[in-house]
Amino acid sequence: MSNHRERLGYLLKHAYLAYTALIEQVLAPYGIEGREFAVLLVFDDAVPLSQQEAARRLTIDRTTMVAFVDALESKRLVERRPDPADRRRNIVSLTDDGRRLLAEATTAADEAERRFLAPLGPDSTRFTADLARIIEAFEGH
Amino acid sequence: MSNHRERLGYLLKHAYLAYTALIEQVLAPYGIEGREFAVLLVFDDAVPLSQQEAARRLTIDRTTMVAFVDALESKRLVERRPDPADRRRNIVSLTDDGRRLLAEATTAADEAERRFLAPLGPDSTRFTADLARIIEAFEGH
DNA sequence: TTTGATAGTCAGTTATACTGACGATCAGCA
DNA sequence: TGCTGATCGTCAGTATAACTGACTATCAAA
Numbered sequence: 236m237s238n239h240r241e242r243l244g245y246l247l248k249h250a251y252l253a254y255t256a257l258i259e260q261v262l263a264p265y266g267i268e269g270r271e272f273a274v275l276l277v278f279d280d281a282v283p284l285s286q287q288e289a290a291r292r293l294t295i296d297r298t299t300m301v302a303f304v305d306a307l308e309s310k311r312l313v314e315r316r317p318d319p320a321d322r323r324r325n326i327v328s329l330t331d332d333g334r335r336l337l338a339e340a341t342t343a344a345d346e347a348e349r350r351f352l353a354p355l356g357p358d359s360t361r362f363t364a365d366l367a368r369i370i371e372a373f374e375g376h
Numbered sequence: 377m378s379n380h381r382e383r384l385g386y387l388l389k390h391a392y393l394a395y396t397a398l399i400e401q402v403l404a405p406y407g408i409e410g411r412e413f414a415v416l417l418v419f420d421d422a423v424p425l426s427q428q429e430a431a432r433r434l435t436i437d438r439t440t441m442v443a444f445v446d447a448l449e450s451k452r453l454v455e456r457r458p459d460p461a462d463r464r465r466n467i468v469s470l471t472d473d474g475r476r477l478l479a480e481a482t483t484a485a486d487e488a489e490r491r492f493l494a495p496l497g498p499d500s501t502r503f504t505a506d507l508a509r510i511i512e513a514f515e516g517h
Numbered sequence: 518t519t520t521g522a523t524a525g526t527c528a529g530t531t532a533t534a535c536t537g538a539c540g541a542t543c544a545g546c547a
Numbered sequence: 548t549g550c551t552g553a554t555c556g557t558c559a560g561t562a563t564a565a566c567t568g569a570c571t572a573t574c575a576a577a
Contacts, residue, residue, distance in 0.1 A: 242489075243492065244399055249511045269385060277380050285524070296566060301527085324523090529568085535563090541557105543552100546549100
């Protein structure tokens with residue numbers, strides 16, 4: 236009975252849905268969505284990134300990235316400027332506001348992750364490591 | 377650095393994407409998609425289900441279920457008939473073809489799950505149990 | 518300096534699932 | 548028996564997300 240609830244696909248999908256619902260709720264007070272948070276994280280890097288590099292890291296399309304940067308720029312959280320070394324590219328960097336907001340949002344997201352993993356007890360890091368292992372194995376297709 | 381790759385959201389999303397890609401590939405020879413497989417699984421139940429009950433179990437909308445049953449019915453894998461006890465409802469049941477195909481597809485999906493979890497070594501059931509635990513905890517919102 | 522490739526952008530398309538409304542049907546009650 | 552409100556399946560329309568393809572500007576290499 237209730238066979239489908241034990242299938243891996245069901246479990247992965249609903250774990251992801253549950254996490255998404257939680258993180259959206261937690262980030263809402265900061266005026267950003269979960270995906271915008273991810274984009275901010277990518278651009279908050281030691282080396283400045285072009286839009287396309289950032290898109291590749293998140294495994295989204297470069298045309299999709301345009302809209303994200305548009306949105307974040309209109310919120311004054313990031314700014315585009317042409318890469319002097321290659322003027323086809325945009326260097327996207329966080330503004331001071333962006334960095335401030337990202338710091339606060341990260342704290343909130345960390346707390347949400349802790350709550351999400353709480354049912355697993357003390358060794359929830361094992362679960363996270365398992366996820367990473369699976370993804371890594373799959374990337375070598 | 378490469379901060380975002382350690383975030384739980386990234387891990388959950390990409391684990392789900394990897395699994396989806398694998399299962400779609402494995403089910404393609406049987407002429408069904410991953411979501412259709414899930415729908416078949418739900419309707420292959422001891423007690424006959426209405427469309428709405430099945431939709432609730434998969435956490436999809438009842439209007440979405442209509443299209444799935446349409447597709448599966450046109451492939452002669454399921455059939456609708458009005459519930460004699462409540463003629464507002466459709467009882468959806470698998471045809472003989474549907475049962476046969478589901479049996480084969482299930483074998484293939486099981487094998488895919490095994491391959492997917494292989495990187496975790498012998499105790500991959502722990503990982504699955506963790507997923508179930510998280511979902512269950514979240515359902516009590 | 519010409520050729521082929523790449524980055525960002527935009528318009529249009531596709532995929533997916535939703536909202537709202539409708540007819541048919543049911544359960545409860547006067 | 549005949550109303551009243553709710554439910555089921557269905558459909559049309561809508562919203563959202565992400566894509567494809569084309570375009571311009573720019574670069575790298577011969």
